[in-house]
Amino acid sequence: MSNFLLLTVYGLADGAILALAALGFVLIYKATRVINFAQGEFLLFGAYMFYTAFVVMRLPWILASVVGVIGAIILGVLVERFVLRPLVGESAISVIMVTIGLSSVLKALVQMFFGTSVREQPKILPTGSIEFLGATMPVNRLLVILIAAVVLAAFTIFFRRSRHGIAMRAVADDQQAALTMGISVRQIFALAWALAAVSALVAGVLLADLSAVEQNIASFGLIVFPVVILGGLDSIPGTIVGGLTIGLLKQYVSGYADPGLAEVIPYVVLVAILMVRPYGIFGETRIERV
Amino acid sequence: MATATGIHHRTYRAELRLRHTKAEWFRLALVIVLLLVVPYALNTYWLGIANSILIAVVGAVGLNILVGFTGQISLGQGGFLAVGAYTSAILSTRLGLPVPLAIIVAILVTAAIGALFGLPALRLKGLYLAIATLASQEIIMFVVRRWGFLTEDKGYIEVPRLPFIERETFELQWYWILLPITFVAVLMARNVFRTSLGRSFMAVRDQDIAAEAIGVNITRAKVTAFALSSGFVGLSGALSAYYTETVTWERFTLDVSVLYLAMIIVGGLGSIAGSVYGAIFMMLLPALLTEVGQKAGDSIPFITDQLPAIKNAIFGIAIITFLLIEPRGLDRIWTRMKDYVRFWPFRY
Numbered sequence: 011m012s013n014f015l016l017l018t019v020y021g022l023a024d025g026a027i028l029a030l031a032a033l034g035f036v037l038i039y040k041a042t043r044v045i046n047f048a049q050g051e052f053l054l055f056g057a058y059m060f061y062t063a064f065v066v067m068r069l070p071w072i073l074a075s076v077v078g079v080i081g082a083i084i085l086g087v088l089v090e091r092f093v094l095r096p097l098v099g100e101s102a103i104s105v106i107m108v109t110i111g112l113s114s115v116l117k118a119l120v121q122m123f124f125g126t127s128v129r130e131q132p133k134i135l136p137t138g139s140i141e142f143l144g145a146t147m148p149v150n151r152l153l154v155i156l157i158a159a160v161v162l163a164a165f166t167i168f169f170r171r172s173r174h175g176i177a178m179r180a181v182a183d184d185q186q187a188a189l190t191m192g193i194s195v196r197q198i199f200a201l202a203w204a205l206a207a208v209s210a211l212v213a214g215v216l217l218a219d220l221s222a223v224e225q226n227i228a229s230f231g232l233i234v235f236p237v238v239i240l241g242g243l244d245s246i247p248g249t250i251v252g253g254l255t256i257g258l259l260k261q262y263v264s265g266y267a268d269p270g271l272a273e274v275i276p277y278v279v280l281v282a283i284l285m286v287r288p289y290g291i292f293g294e295t296r297i298e299r300v
Numbered sequence: 301m302a303t304a305t306g307i308h309h310r311t312y313r314a315e316l317r318l319r320h321t322k323a324e325w326f327r328l329a330l331v332i333v334l335l336l337v338v339p340y341a342l343n344t345y346w347l348g349i350a351n352s353i354l355i356a357v358v359g360a361v362g363l364n365i366l367v368g369f370t371g372q373i374s375l376g377q378g379g380f381l382a383v384g385a386y387t388s389a390i391l392s393t394r395l396g397l398p399v400p401l402a403i404i405v406a407i408l409v410t411a412a413i414g415a416l417f418g419l420p421a422l423r424l425k426g427l428y429l430a431i432a433t434l435a436s437q438e439i440i441m442f443v444v445r446r447w448g449f450l451t452e453d454k455g456y457i458e459v460p461r462l463p464f465i466e467r468e469t470f471e472l473q474w475y476w477i478l479l480p481i482t483f484v485a486v487l488m489a490r491n492v493f494r495t496s497l498g499r500s501f502m503a504v505r506d507q508d509i510a511a512e513a514i515g516v517n518i519t520r521a522k523v524t525a526f527a528l529s530s531g532f533v534g535l536s537g538a539l540s541a542y543y544t545e546t547v548t549w550e551r552f553t554l555d556v557s558v559l560y561l562a563m564i565i566v567g568g569l570g571s572i573a574g575s576v577y578g579a580i581f582m583m584l585l586p587a588l589l590t591e592v593g594q595k596a597g598d599s600i601p602f603i604t605d606q607l608p609a610i611k612n613a614i615f616g617i618a619i620i621t622f623l624l625i626e627p628r629g630l631d632r633i634w635t636r637m638k639d640y641v642r643f644w645p646f647r648y
Binding site: 097100104111112114122236271273277 | 442
């Protein structure tokens with residue numbers, strides 16, 4: 011029982027971070043119809059930007075977070091302006107490949123400046139543990155779940171209430187209609203990339219705090235695909251459900267069966283979902299029969 | 301008939317020919333002479349790279365059949381290469397099958413598995429298909445890594461050297477084995493697109509609904525495209541197994557899938573010649589960078605330290621640059637160069 015609770019906490023923490031990473035992915039897809047294969051590298055880049063501000067420049071963590079967020083926004087806007095915008099209207103393969111190329115460049119930049127060794131970063135979240143129902147729960151993972159929940163809630167409110175959020179939803183729904191209503195689609199595209207980079211930054215920093223600042227953070231980018239397919243490529247609630255499901259599934263499989271199997275099980279789920287219900291749990295169904 | 305205003309066909313037979321003009325025949329002759337001279341002009345190191353290029357060309361042509369000609373995005377290239385390599389290696393080391401037979405069986409097995417993983421393509425398009433093939437890549441990787449009986453729990457398969465290959469002339473002998481195989485494979489791929497099957501692939505790519513309407517069986521075209529493409533990829537994988545003499549999962553990761561996609565993007569989607577140019581470009585790039593890096597590294601030690609990172613960065617930049625500046629790749633650049641010469645001194 012205590013083992014089960016522990017696995018659940020670990021799974022939820024992983025799932026919360028996955029949901030944050032997937033949120034950025036879905037934002038970009040919803041607004042611009044781009045599949046971002048560089049999402050993992052956005053996490054990596056975010057984690058290293060925070061590391062630079064926090065450890066190298068010795069800023070207090072709040073200031074470091076601000077620096078990180080500004081860096082993430084700049085990264086997102088630059089990527090959108092110089093890499094993705096020239097490709098608007100190109101075929102899916104071009105867009106996919108350009109983000110793959112981008113991921114290679116971002117990873118190489120991190121490698122150039124920081125090398126491949128693992129960097130130690132003082133823990134921001136408290137590392138103790140609390141007793142609950144006979145299980146020893148790590149505090150930092152509980153806090154990760156909480157922080158991710160707050161960030162996801164903030165994003166949801168942003169989309170429901172704020173002017174820009176509503177404009178983003180309008181663009182996602184119908185670009186031409188949004189244009190005629192006076193919404194700048196270009197600005198929305200840039201905003202989507204910037205927000206995606208910010209949510210990736212949060213995910214990257216949390217991930218780095220749980221483990222360490224290292225190149226492996228980028229590998230999280232691939233598990234985002236099962237998450238978004240499960241939840242639906244264009245659904246924000248879907249990222250939360252998908253993220254938590256995949257996070258829990260991975261922990262349970264690795265805890266009760268085989269850690270190696272846990273690496274592949276998300277992809278098996280992915281194929282099953284694609285076969286049965288390709289638009290995911292919450293995704294918008296677009297019927298196109300040939 | 302070739303004139304300054306273009307090539308005019310007077311019969312259907314003439315239009316279907318692979319080469320239309322004397323200049324094309326002349327260039328082909330030049331390439332053949334070059335290919336025959338190469339092994340005697342290069343040292344062992346560069347001949348080794350030439351051999352890897354020959355193997356990569358087969359794989360890139362296979363991927364281009366699927367991605368460039370049929371429009372089905374695949375990130376599963378590494379997995380299919382692995383299927384080819386593992387099948388042929390297991391068949392010839394454990395069942396004692398003769399090597400050519402093992403390669404043929406490997407091609408068939410890879411084609412079958414390719415068709416199987418192509419089944420989602422019947423329902424999925426574009427981005428969804430890319431993600432589905434990503435899953436197939438990860439699942440194949442899991443199988444070859446974790447199913448111990450494939451490698452007898454060693455984690456790798458050692459393939460004995462082909463009996464007639466001598467240690468001193470290893471690369472040279474392999475060049476003469478690989479060159480004809482690659483040549484025939486490229487020629488076959490080129491010819492596929494003169495048949496109705498190949499045309500149906502392109503119809504599916506260009507407009508699937510219209511293709512269905514004029515009587516193309518889309519299901520058949522898609523599954524055949526996956527099978528045919530995987531067959532080429534399986535051949536490439538099997539050849540690499542015998543050439544490198546070890547089969548390990550590290551050589552078939554997602555990075556390899558990405559590398560092959562980069563080859564066909566840089567070379568030119570939907571062009572057999574483009575796949576060849578792209579494979580040459582992408583295989584030469586790291587080797588040339590190493591060369592340049594070592595020269596420059598003597599004066600600037602920073603470059604030597606950062607060489608792997610610089611290689612990755614240039615790999616990514618090459619992909620992005622081609623997509624932004626010349627999305628139709630080296631093949632298109634080559635066509636434009638030819639046109640420029642043909643119309644000189646006029647611009648067009």
